[in-house]
Amino acid sequence: MHGYRGAGGSEQQLDAASRGQEPHAGAVSRLHARPYAVRRALLHGPDRLALCPVRVEITDSAYVVLNMALMTRMGRPALERIASEEVFVRGLHSTGDLNPARRFIMHFPEELSIQSFGSGYGGNALLGKKCHALRIASWQARDEGWLAEHMLLMGLQSRLAKCTMSPQPSLRLR
């Protein structure tokens, strides 16, 4: 089924695409061959917060790693949560050759997994944003009785009503 913003497929079609029977499968091979394949466990909030989801993302983009380091808590706290709860979202990303014909952004909510190939766009590469926090989380929220919302922070306003806009044009690294 094809829609304005994407397409849905049967489990068999998605499984075939992700197992190497479709043209984009080469992206998976390159992922393991390139030197910047990075595997990180991350938390999307304070590690003691029950609603803070845990995810592991494998990517071939060092830039993705830098961005995720800004937005999440990486490392031991996330690994400890995985060890204790054994529930986490699995994310696999490769920029591939950026050919739109071989771009696959696939969500598997039953497995809590995401596979993204052929895109460097933030929403398709930083898998904690739209892929996890909006789509996979909506599935989890329905099952667990809470509500997932997706928001953009435009600015902060102090008690003195001075508004400071968040910087968007460039990446500010610490």
Added chain:
Amino acid sequence: MRWSDAEYVRLRDELAARGELKALNQTTFPGCYLYAPIQTMSRGLNT
């Protein structure tokens, strides 16, 4: 195992050294960079 500041800085500097990150005027915009995936973009345009 914990993601350290040193690891972060090493990766950032590595990207800057090969031109994937371009530092802005650090006096005016301290800690700000532009992302310029030169090789990746050219690969995308050629396909």
